[in-house]
Structure formats: C-alpha cells, structure tokens
Amino acid sequence: MSRPRVVIVGAGFAGYRAARTLARLTRGRVGITLLNPTDYFLYLPLLPHVAAGILEARRVTVSLPGTLHGVRLVLGEAGRVDLDGRTVSYTDPEGGAGTLGYDRLVLAVGSVNKLLPIPGVAEHAHGFRGLPEALYLRDHVTRQVELAAADDDPDVRAARCTFVVAGAGYTGTEVAAHLHLLTDSLARRRLPGSRRPRWILLDVAPRVLPGLDERLSRTADRVLRARGVDVRTGTSVKEATPDGVLLTDGEFVATRTLVWCVGVRPDPLVEAVGLPLERGRLIVDPYLQVPGRAQVFACGDAAAVPDLGQPGSFTSMTAQHAWRQGKVAGENVAASLGLGRRRRAYRHRDLGFAVDLGGVRATANPLGIPLSGPPAGAVTRGYHLAALPGNRVRVAADWLLEAVLPRQGVQLGLVRSWAVPLDTASPELPGALPALAHRPNSPGAAEGDS
Secondary structure (H helix, E strand, O other), rough: OOEEEEEEEEEOEEEHHHHHHHHHOOOOOOOOEEOOOOOOOHHHHHHHHHOOHHHHHHHHHHEEHOOOOEEEEEEEEEEEOOOOEEEEEEEOOOOEEEEEEEEEEEEOEEEEEEOOOOOOHHHHEEEOOOOHHHHHHHHHHHHHHHHHHHHOOOHHHHHOOEEEEOOOOOHHHHHHHHHHHHHHHHHHHHHHOOOOOOEEEOOOOOOOOOOOOOOHHHHHHHHHHHOOEEEEEEEOOOEEEEOOOEEEOOOEEOOOOEEEOOOEEEEEOOOOOOOOOOEEEOOOOOOOEEOOOEEEEEEHHEEOOOOOOOOEEEEOHHHHHHHHHHHHHHHHHHHHOOOOOOOOOOOOOOOOOEOOOOOOOEEEOHHHOEEEHHHHHHHHHHHHHOOOOOOOHHHHHHHHHHOOOOOOOOOOOOOHHHOOOOOOOOOOOOOOOOOOOOOOOHHHHHHOOO
C-alpha cells in the first residue's frame, strides 16, 4: 500500500517544527513533502544582528535538507490550494509549475509586511522580513554614512545621517537599537568630529513595545533614549518622499532612510483558500484543524488559534506560538493517520519575552522575572542559543568575536534595491541575489512565521 501523503506549506517556525515533529513520529511511514521557496529555515529574531553586521547571514539559517531527515523538500511558492481535489499548485524559483497531491495538508505560510495606505511608503520605505532585506539595509545604511563623509553640503550630510524607523514593536525597537550602534561605529571612523547619526523611532502607540509588559517597555525606552535615539510615541508617518518623511505631527524629517516595521499580516494565500477567516487568519479549532475540512491543518501566523486560557480570543502572531503550534500540528497530523499518540488541543504557558538592545543591554522577563542590563543580555542570548535548531557554535563564536574585535563596516553589494520592494517583500524573496533576481514587477515569495 502507498504511504499517506502529507504536504506542509511553509518552513517558518510553525512549518519547520511541524515537519520535524511529524518525521520523528512517523519514521518513514508517511510521505512528507515540505513546500518552501528556499532551502532553509530562517531564525527571524536574530535578523537585526545580521543587519548590524554582528552575525554572518548563514548563521541565522538552518538547512532544511540537512536537518529534516525523511522530509522531501520542494522549492516553490504555493499559488493555489484545491481543497476538493486535495492538491497544491506551486511555482518554482525558475518559473516552472508543479502540483502536489495530499492526504493531509498543513498550512504554515506565515506572514508578510503589513502595508498601510500612506503615500510613498511602498516606493521609499525599506521592509525588514528576511535576509535580502537585512543585507540590503546594512549596505544602505553603510552607504549613507560613506556618502555623507564625501559630501560638503551640511544639509545633505545631515539627511544621509538621519534614519527613521516606523513601528516600535519587537522588530522596530531591535532594529533601531542595533543599527544605531552600527552607525555610531561607522561615523567615528568616517565622520570624525561630526554630529552623531540621528535615529528616530516612531509609533502611534503611547509607548515602545506596546504589546509587551510595561516594565520591558520602560527599560527599552530608557536604554534607547540614553543612547540618543529620538523616541516619539503617538506619532507616525503621513507621507514618504525621496528626500524625507512627513510625520503626522506636521514635521518634515529630511532623510534617505525609512525602515518599515509596523507589523505583519497573514500571507495572502490564506485568503485565497476561500475558508472562514479571522482578521486574515484561517480559523481552526483547538486541535489546529479547519472546521469542516478534517484533512486540513493550519498553524503559526496563518492560523487563528483559539486561546484556551482566554476564552473568546485567539493566540497572537508570535514566533513563540508558531514554534509550539508547529509541534502540536505535527503530533495531531500523525494521530489523524493512526501513527502517533492521541491528538491534543493547543495550550500554552507564557514563558516571557526578551528584547536584545545591542551590546550587553537587553530587557527580558523570563517566567515573569523582570531583568535588564547585562543579566538580561545574558538571558536573551542564552535563550536564542537554546532555541536555534542549528549553528549554535557559529553564532556564539560570532558574538564572541564581535565583543573583542572592531566591527567590519563594508558594503557587500549582494542585494539591489529593486530586489526588495516593500510592497512585495516577504519573509524570504527567492532570487534576491543579482544572478537570480527578478525585476521589481515580479511577485515575491510567501512563507515563514514571525
């Protein structure tokens, strides 16, 4: 008899964990296919370290073929899900088309940049959802400081050394913290005696890290302000232009850099499936199954999972939830095929959050215990090392070298601006390197979790 076929779409936190769990439980008795635009899992929380030049890009990636034994990888972007025919159509990185049949389907396509109808943002802002964006942003920031050093016009020099981050959530706060340290380092060597680079962090919320504990927010705010970051709450972007950003309070900030970190939305594939949604996420039951479609599971940012600890609400779109839901999805798929333990509902316990603010500074509340300064920094990096599915020694070595050696501030020129447009950029953009890149009008990929 042929083996049951399981197709998992997306290899972010949820999809990767589901594939790994299912392969371990079924031991070759199931044909597991993982559909993903790239051949790696991306550890998104350390992406600011890549943008700041602390970690080499490959450190935050984990090979799918190298770590998911017994799982067949198909490189491609899902385009259509036929629920009645039980097939998934996809396009591979070179434009070829294919179809995968399934007996069980796990949708873990994650999220993409959330764009707001603000004039100029799609054309002039930089997203931050994947390696191409991080590598491009590092080159761009370095280039602005170098161009400023060669320009005699003080106004142009000031504009090039002004950087605006929209969104003071987890990602925006870490981007501002880490890249502020990078530009300070660059400016000391390239612009001696000049004014320090200016960083502005914006959010419409009344505080930074609005979704996290207030103590974390206060610590992050204090560290950022002490370093010279201009933190502005209750303020956002009204319009973006090539020469600067008009803020909602009426001020125009001359800058060449706007980093867009206002949040994410579920991948558009979820809506195209044609099943009931909750704010763009596929509604599932506590067992991560789609009501009325017992063969379809969803997890991570793509799924609206009931929060059993808060009846009537859904779990938030975080990597912590996605990682745990991926495990439960893998277990429940195995159980549905009679190859694992009994299925179980998704329940979670909040382990706390950690926000890396660069250097030895961080803010964290592991198991509800508030920490700041070097102790929080040690806990934060220890947590990331424990959570990484691979590359732990390499990441620890990069951190050690960064602590004792000067940071290398050079442009690599690997990613061009047209390869990372904000309106199509997603967690991973296949072919972002020059040799494979598509032109601006080509669609971006869609996979991964926050």
